[in-house]
Amino acid sequence: MTETTSPADVQQENENENENEQDKEKGRGNHPGEPRASWMPMAAVGVAQLMVMLDATVVNVALPSIGSRLPATPSALQWTISAYILMYGSLLLFGGRLADVIGRRRAFLGGLTTFAIASVLCGLAPDQELLIAGRALQGLGAAVLSAAALSLVLTVYRDEAQRKVALALWSGLGVIGAILGAVLGGLIVATAGWRWAFLINIPVSLAAGVIARRSLPALAPTAKRSLRLPSAFLATAGLAALSYGLIRLHDGMTSGAAWGSTALSALLLTVVARMELGKDDPLLPLHLLRIATYRLSSLGLLLAAVVMMSSSYLASNYFQGSHDLSAFETGLALLPMGLASLVFALVVPGLIGRVGPGGAYLTGAIAQIAGAAVLATGPSSIVVAVIALAVIGAGLPTVFVPLYGIGTSHVRPEEAGVGSGLLNTFNESGAALGIAVIGTVLATSLQDELDAGTAAPEAMTAGVGTGFLALVVCAALAACVALALHRLARTTDGRS
Numbered sequence: 011m012t013e014t015t016s017p018a019d020v021q022q023e024n025e026n027e028n029e030n031e032q033d034k035e036k037g038r039g040n041h042p043g044e045p046r047a048s049w050m051p052m053a054a055v056g057v058a059q060l061m062v063m064l065d066a067t068v069v070n071v072a073l074p075s076i077g078s079r080l081p082a083t084p085s086a087l088q089w090t091i092s093a094y095i096l097m098y099g100s101l102l103l104f105g106g107r108l109a110d111v112i113g114r115r116r117a118f119l120g121g122l123t124t125f126a127i128a129s130v131l132c133g134l135a136p137d138q139e140l141l142i143a144g145r146a147l148q149g150l151g152a153a154v155l156s157a158a159a160l161s162l163v164l165t166v167y168r169d170e171a172q173r174k175v176a177l178a179l180w181s182g183l184g185v186i187g188a189i190l191g192a193v194l195g196g197l198i199v200a201t202a203g204w205r206w207a208f209l210i211n212i213p214v215s216l217a218a219g220v221i222a223r224r225s226l227p228a229l230a231p232t233a234k235r236s237l238r239l240p241s242a243f244l245a246t247a248g249l250a251a252l253s254y255g256l257i258r259l260h261d262g263m264t265s266g267a268a269w270g271s272t273a274l275s276a277l278l279l280t281v282v283a284r285m286e287l288g289k290d291d292p293l294l295p296l297h298l299l300r301i302a303t304y305r306l307s308s309l310g311l312l313l314a315a316v317v318m319m320s321s322s323y324l325a326s327n328y329f330q331g332s333h334d335l336s337a338f339e340t341g342l343a344l345l346p347m348g349l350a351s352l353v354f355a356l357v358v359p360g361l362i363g364r365v366g367p368g369g370a371y372l373t374g375a376i377a378q379i380a381g382a383a384v385l386a387t388g389p390s391s392i393v394v395a396v397i398a399l400a401v402i403g404a405g406l407p408t409v410f411v412p413l414y415g416i417g418t419s420h421v422r423p424e425e426a427g428v429g430s431g432l433l434n435t436f437n438e439s440g441a442a443l444g445i446a447v448i449g450t451v452l453a454t455s456l457q458d459e460l461d462a463g464t465a466a467p468e469a470m471t472a473g474v475g476t477g478f479l480a481l482v483v484c485a486a487l488a489a490c491v492a493l494a495l496h497r498l499a500r501t502t503d504g505r506s
Contacts, residue, residue, distance in 0.1 A: 046169050046172050047166050047167055047168070047169070047172065048225060050221060050224070050225035051162060051166050051222075051225045051226050051227075052163070052166075052167075052176050052179060052180075053221050053225070054118075054218050054219075054221040054222035054225060054226060055118065055159040055160075055162050055163060055180065055218075055222075056179055056180060056183050057183075057214060057217065057218045057221070058118070058122055058155055058159055058215075058218045058222075059156065059159050059180055059183050059184050059187065060183040060184070060186065060187040061125075061187065061211055061214045061215070061218070062125070062152045062155060062156055062184075062187070063183075063184045063185075063186075063187030063188040063191070064187035064188070064190060064191040064194065065094070065129075065148065065152070065191065065208075065211065066094065066095075066098075066152075066187075066188060066191065066319075066441070067188050067189070067191030067192055067195070067319075067322060068191035068192070068194055068195040068198070068207050069090060069091060069094075069145075069191075069195065069207060070091065070191070070192060070195060070322075070323070070326060071191075071192050071195030071196045071199060071326065071337045071340065071341060072195050072198070072199045072204040072207045072337075073087050073090065073091075074337070075199050075203070075204040075337075076090065076141070076204050079203075079204065080135070080137070080138060080141065081138075082138040082141065083138065086138035086139075086141070086142060089142050089145075090138075090141060090142060090145055091145075092257045093142050093143075093145040093146040093149065094145045094146070094148055094149040094152070095149070095253055095257065095438075095441070095442050095445075096146070096149065096250060096253045096254060096257065097146045097147075097148075097149025097150050097152075097153065098149040098150075098152050098153050098156075098438055099149075099153075099249055099250075099252070099253040099435065099438040099439060099441075099442055100153075100246050100247075100249035100250035100252075100253050101149070101150055101153035101154070101246060101249075102153045102156065102157055102249075102431045102434045102435045102438060103157075103242075103245050103246070103249065103293070103294065103428065103431045103432060103435050104153070104237075104242045104245065104246050104293075104431075105117070105121065105153040105154035105155075105156070105157035105158065105427075105431055106157035106158075106161065106426075106427035106428040106429070106430055106431020106432070106434075107237060107238065107242060107293050107427055107428050107431065108154060108157075108158075108237065108427070109154070109157055109158040109161050109426075109427035109431075110161070110235065110424065110425065110426065110427035110428060111235045111236070111237055111427075113228055114158050114161050114162045114165060114226075114426070114427065115158075115162070115222070115226040115227065115228050116228075117154055117157075117158040117427075118154075118155060118158040118159060118162060118222060118226065119219065119222060119223070120154060121151045121152070121153070121154030121155030121156075121158055122151070122155050122215055122218060122219055122222070123151070123215075123219070124147065124150060124151030124154065124155075125148055125151030125152055125155055125211065125215060126151075126211060126212060126215035126216070126219075127147070127151075128144050128145070128147035128148035128150075128151055129144075129148060129208045129209065129211035129212060129215070130208075130209070130212065131143070131144035131147065132144035132145060132148065132208035133205045133206070133207075133208035133209035134205070144208075156434055157427055157430055157431040157434060158427065159180070160180065160414075160418070160426075160430035160433075160434065161426035161427040161429075161430045161431075162226065162426075163176050163177060163180050164418055164421060164423070164426040164429075164430060165423050165426050166226075166227065174359055174362070174415060175359055177411065177414050177415050177418065178355065178358050178359045178407075178411045178415075179355075180414070181355075181407065181410040181411045181413075181414045182351070182352075182355025182356075182358065182407045182410070182411060183355075184410070185318065185351050185355065185406045185407050185410055186348055186351050186352050186355065186407075188318055188319065188322070189318070189322055189344065189347050189348040189351055189403060189406070190345075190348040191322075192322050192325075192326055192340065192341055192344045193341040193342070193344050193345050193348055194207075194210075194341070195207055195337070195341060196336070196337040196338040196339070196340055196341025196342070197338060197341055198210065199337050199338070200336070200337060200338035235291060236291075238291075238292075238293040240285070241282055241285050241286060241292075241293040241294065242293055244278050244281055244282045244285070245278075245279065245282045245293060245294060247278050248274075248275045248276075248277075248278030248279040248281075248282060249275070249279070249435065249439075251271045251272070251274045251275035251278060252271070252272060252275035252279075252439065253439075253442055254271045255267075255268045255269065255270075255271035255272035255274075255275060256268070256272075256439075256442040256443050256445075256446040257442065257446060258271060258446075259446035259447060259449075259450055263450055268446075282294055283296060292428075293428060294428070294432070295425055295428050295429055295432060298420055298421070298425075298429060298432065301420050302498055303416050303417075303419075303420070303495060303498060304416075304417050304420050306416075306491050306494055306495050306498070307413045307414075307416045307417035307433070307495075308417065308432070308433060308436040309436070309491055310371065310409070310413045310488060310491045310492070310495075311410070311413050311414070311417070311433060311436045311437040311440060312436045312437065312439060312440035312443070313440060313484055313485075313487055313488040313491065314406070314409045314410055314413065314437070314440065314488065315436075315437045315438070315439075315440030315441040315443075315444060316440045316441070316443055316444030316447075316448070316481070316484050317378050317382070317402070317406070317409075317444070317481055317484055317485055317488070318406055318441070318444075319440075319441040319444045319445055320444040320445065320448040320477065320480075320481055320484075321347075321382070321399065321402050321478075321481065322344065322347070323444075323445055323448065323449065324385075324448065324452065324474050324477045324478060324481075325343070325344060325347070325385075325395070325399055325474075326340055326344070327452065327470060327473075327474055328385075328395060328470065328471065328474040329343050329344075329392070329395075331466070331467065331470035331474075332467045332468075332470045332471045332474065333392055333467070334467070343392065343395075343396055344399065346396050346397075346399065346400040346403070347396075347399040347400050347402065347403035348403060349400075349403075350400040350401070350403035350404040351403040351404065351406050351407055353404070354403075354404045354405075354406075354407050354408055355407035355411070358370060358407050358408055358411040358412070359411075361373070361408065362411070362412055362415070366496070367412035367413075367415055367416050367495070368412070368492055368493075368495040368496030369496060370408055370411070370412045371408070371409055371412045371413060371488075371491075371492040371495065372489060372492035372493065372496065373405070373408055374404075374405035374406065374407075374408030374409035374412075375405065375409060375485055375486075375488040375489040375491075375492050376405070376489060377401050377402065377404055377405030377408065378401075378402050378405040378406075378409070378481070378485035378488070379482055379485040379486060379489065380398075380401055381398045381399065381400075381401035381402035381405070382398075382402060382478045382479075382481040382482045382485055383478075383482050384397075384398040384401075385398045385399070385474070385475065385478040386475050386476075386478040386479040386481075386482055387475060388471045388472055388474065388475035390471070409488065414433065416495065417433050418430065418433065444484075447480070448477050448480055448481065451473075451476055451477050451480050452473045452474065452476070452477045453473075455472060455473040455476040455477070456469050456470060456472075456473035459472045459473060
């Protein structure tokens with residue numbers, strides 16, 4: 011496949027890929043006979059991805075300490091989280107394009123350097139304004155770094171069996187990083203202070219950079235390509251408007267700013283879609299969304315991110331608000347959830363080999379339904395809550411790994427950046443959507459209980475239970491997506 015591929019050829023290729031989906035799911039090779047690559051590149055991108063996802067949640071536990079010791083206003087504390095989400099979510103697609111144009115290794119190192127510099131700025135920030143600016147810069151670096159990291163996995167590991175393991179490691183480390191962020195956040199704040207929640211990134215970034223420089227191939231683009239800046243600007247603005255709208259949903263589901271920003275996002279992204287239709291080298295790979303399995307994988311990633319981010323958010327509120335645990339104790343209570351994710355991330359490749367990606371995904375969705383259903387009852391026992399969260403944690407890599415595997419199986423090497431960037435955009439949008447909607451559900455339910463005269467701890471338990479009930483619905487939708495993927499694979503197998 012070369013850069014001169016016509017849109018008609020691309021459409022025909024996509025149809026052929028759809029017909030052969032079952033062969034791909036059974037591992038009969040996207041690239042048979044490819045030589046096996048060294049695992050050193052995976053070490054570099056894996057450590058970086060772990061750090062990026064960890065930083066998305068590690069700050070949550072540190073917010074009270076930041077507010078009292080920096081000091082920072084409640085609004086500034088909210089933007090300490092939101093600035094990162096806004097920049098990360100809006101720049102993932104452009105970060106993928108940048109990796110395709112300037113080379114994946116160069117983009118990865120550039121994003122890593124930006125992230126490290128931003129971490130220093132956050133850790134040494136003398137006031138709330140510089141802290142927010144540093145978090146925004148972190149989000150920019152994370153977007154380029156994350157998109158380049160996944161495209162490196164796709165282009166370095168061409169052997170089918172090795173690629174499955176690499177994708178399992180990459181997505182599994184992302185899940186583990188997001189969950190362990192709260193654990194490490196509590197430990198760091200309790201022992202070293204909130205600034206080290208950011209400064210700890212420096213030695214990790216240096217280690218990842220050294221490994222990357224020694225092991226990553228250049229992987230330069232095969233032809234001269236443009237950044238497509240007009241489309242990139244509109245796409246970034248549209249995704250930024252979407253992220254901002256989701257953030258403002260914290261003000262309530264009737265927020266005019268939230269819905270106005272969301273409407274602007276829909277308009278801008280529609281314009282981008284029309285601009286990109288028929289292009290030989292598009293910024294927005296719409297032809298991938300014509301493939302049913304890619305489309306369903308994207309929706310599945312969005313739902314999975316809702317469950318992952320919202321579960322840790324609700325659990326943190328439950329342990330601290332219902333049981334008055336400290337930040338450190340809350341981190342310890344969340345540790346089994348992270349350990350369960352780690353264990354199941356190691357066994358997912360074998361599970362996929364036995365039941366297929368669709369079956370593994372369905373197994374994870376059922377585990378999430380079960381765990382969230384227990385927590386929706388508002389248990390008074392910390393032990394019961396910890397066990398239920400561990401069940402959800404076990405289901406997370408069992409969901410993410412097969413979804414990334416199915417989705418990326420359709421991405422051509424020359425589109426690895428934008429193809430992975432689009433998948434990551436769905437993932438990040440799900441994270442922002444989950445925190446916005448589930449956070450609003452929690453706040454509304456909590457206020458209703460307090461207005462009814464319920465004591466604060468019991469009101470928090472009830473509010474968290476309502477939030478987890480919403481996650482039961484979300485996980486049930488994910489199970490429907492899993493069944494659709496399984497049925498689609500079975501149908502294509504019957505036609506082959």
